[in-house]
Amino acid sequence: MQYISTRGGIAPVGFIQAVLMGLADDGGLLVPEHLPQLSAATLEQWRTLSYQELTLELLTLFAGDELPRADLRDIVQRSYATFRHPDVTPVHRLQDDLYVLELFHGPTFAFKDVALQLLGNMYAYISQQTGSIIHILGATSGDTGASAIAGVSGKPGVRICILYPHGRVSEVQQLQMTTIADENVLNLAIEGTFDDAQRIIKEIFGDAAFKQRYHLRAINSINILRILAQITYYFYAYFRVSEQQPGRSISFSVPTGNFGDIFAGYLAKQMGLPIHRLIVATNENDILVRFVQDGVYRPEAFRSTHSPSMDIQVASNFERYLYYLYGENAAKVKELMAEFRANGLISVPQADLERVRADFAARSVENATCLTTISQVYAGSGYLLDPHTACGVAAADAEALGDITIALATAHPAKFNEAIALSGLEQSFPDEIQALFGKPQRQQVVPATSEAVEQHLVEFFGAASGVLPAPEDVLETLT
Numbered sequence: 001m002q003y004i005s006t007r008g009g010i011a012p013v014g015f016i017q018a019v020l021m022g023l024a025d026d027g028g029l030l031v032p033e034h035l036p037q038l039s040a041a042t043l044e045q046w047r048t049l050s051y052q053e054l055t056l057e058l059l060t061l062f063a064g065d066e067l068p069r070a071d072l073r074d075i076v077q078r079s080y081a082t083f084r085h086p087d088v089t090p091v092h093r094l095q096d097d098l099y100v101l102e103l104f105h106g107p108t109f110a111f112k113d114v115a116l117q118l119l120g121n122m123y124a125y126i127s128q129q130t131g132s133i134i135h136i137l138g139a140t141s142g143d144t145g146a147s148a149i150a151g152v153s154g155k156p157g158v159r160i161c162i163l164y165p166h167g168r169v170s171e172v173q174q175l176q177m178t179t180i181a182d183e184n185v186l187n188l189a190i191e192g193t194f195d196d197a198q199r200i201i202k203e204i205f206g207d208a209a210f211k212q213r214y215h216l217r218a219i220n221s222i223n224i225l226r227i228l229a230q231i232t233y234y235f236y237a238y239f240r241v242s243e244q245q246p247g248r249s250i251s252f253s254v255p256t257g258n259f260g261d262i263f264a265g266y267l268a269k270q271m272g273l274p275i276h277r278l279i280v281a282t283n284e285n286d287i288l289v290r291f292v293q294d295g296v297y298r299p300e301a302f303r304s305t306h307s308p309s310m311d312i313q314v315a316s317n318f319e320r321y322l323y324y325l326y327g328e329n330a331a332k333v334k335e336l337m338a339e340f341r342a343n344g345l346i347s348v349p350q351a352d353l354e355r356v357r358a359d360f361a362a363r364s365v366e367n368a369t370c371l372t373t374i375s376q377v378y379a380g381s382g383y384l385l386d387p388h389t390a391c392g393v394a395a396a397d398a399e400a401l402g403d404i405t406i407a408l409a410t411a412h413p414a415k416f417n418e419a420i421a422l423s424g425l426e427q428s429f430p431d432e433i434q435a436l437f438g439k440p441q442r443q444q445v446v447p448a449t450s451e452a453v454e455q456h457l458v459e460f461f462g463a464a465s466g467v468l469p470a471p472e473d474v475l476e477t478l479t
């Protein structure tokens with residue numbers, strides 16, 4: 001499988017090069033040159049596979065023969081051996097037609113672990129096979145950072161720097177990042193929002209000379225492997241629920257910020273999984289909901305909410321969606337992204353909007369509704385939702401599609417006790433989270449500029465750069 005840029009400005013690259021490139025060198029995002037199409041017979045065969053086997057089959061489609069199948073199997077097995085549930089991502093029936101897909105059984109209690117355990121092991125594998133260094137730069141609104149650090153910390157050959165918005169992540173999210181004592185981890189709390197952090201890393205990745213000099217790699221969902229790894233659980237959940245409810249139409253409701261998680265569901269649908277609709281569930285930062293409603297993609301003022309990991313205005317993966325909306329037309333995407341840079345908005349005509357609505361429904365869930373959903377669901381069933389999942393559940397209720405709906409439970413409530421307390425509820429923390437309180441923290445507060453961040457990167461990554469080669473220089477040793 002080869003990978004190309006949504007903006008058409010790079011020569012096709014293989015799977016491992018795509019993982020290493022992160023953001024495409026022309027500023028676009030990498031996508032597979034073609035999407036594998038799955039027949040009904042294949043879906044039937046896959047129905048009985050374990051989570052790990054299913055991941056292996058899917059990844060083999062996207063990785064081709066670039067790494068030996070036994071090595072890929074080993075990476076997959078090790079990635080999900082760290083999960084606390086034997087099904088990795090089990091489904092739980094909440095009400096008659098509503099299920100939650102529990103994505104929080106990994107090391108940091110958030111859905112990001114599903115992809116970042118895998119990406120961490122993939123980076124460590126590439127480093128080992130090539131004797132090279134991996135320097136990771138990421139931005140987080142709280143979950144990606146903790147999860148990425150957990151995915152790589154202690155792994156030789158890998159160093160990681162994470163930017164997060166100072167004072168805008170939950171207490172547990174901050175502790176998960178800042179209490180890691182590993183010298184290979186640098187936490188920079190920037191004086192701004194997540195959008196500033198994301199803008200800064202895109203600016204730094206866009207500086208080709210700097211990116212190359214310090215061998216920078218991405219762990220955000222700009223990295224195509226993040227998206228590919230998340231496709232598995234749409235298949236797995238679909239198989240589990242359709243066994244219980246044969247013949248019913250199935251939709252997914254997805255708490256959405258950067259459009260990464262829901263985009264993985266869109267790819268699963270495009271590959272042939274018979275998902276009816278994908279519900280975009282946001283908080284008051286509702287740029288994606290407004291797009292589905294009126295066809296205009298335009299950031300508005302940032303709002304701090306009870307679901308802080310979705311406090312995002314500019315959704316990174318929206319560009320990948322535009323690529324498919326316009327029939328894999330990179331020239332059109334390039335034009336639209338230039339329009340966005342120039343005018344601050346993208347507007348699509350009514351006919352295109354109808355095609356958007358054939359796949360997506362969308363709801364913005366306000367703070368008050370998020371909290372009442374948490375307390376009502378708990379009162380009705382004893383099941384405690386985290387505030388992001390609550391947005392997904394509330395959006396599913398409001399849309400009332402008449403389908404079976406699977407709401408993605410993207411985090412464990414213990415990560416967001418601030419919202420749980422505001423809902424009038426108390427919870428006890430899992431031991432792994434309780435153990436974080438009182439540990440020493442390591443972080444540095446920096447201004448929200450690329451220059452300020454680059455200074456830290458030069459110091460942090462500089463010493464190691466040049467000692468070991470970049471993987472690109474020795475890639476042939478992998479095969």
Ligand SMILES: Cc1ncc(COP(=O)(O)O)c(C=O)c1O
Binds near residue numbers: 143
């Ligand atoms: C708990 C939680 N839910 C939902 C989201 C939104 O996911 P995405 O950004 O992939 O749309 C995030 C962050 O990305 C998150 O951390």
Ligand SMILES: N[C@@H](CCOP(=O)(O)O)C(=O)O
Binds near residue numbers: 139145220222
């Ligand atoms: N909500 C995310 C924001 C970063 O998104 P990503 O999926 O692109 O890594 C977070 O938790 O950091």
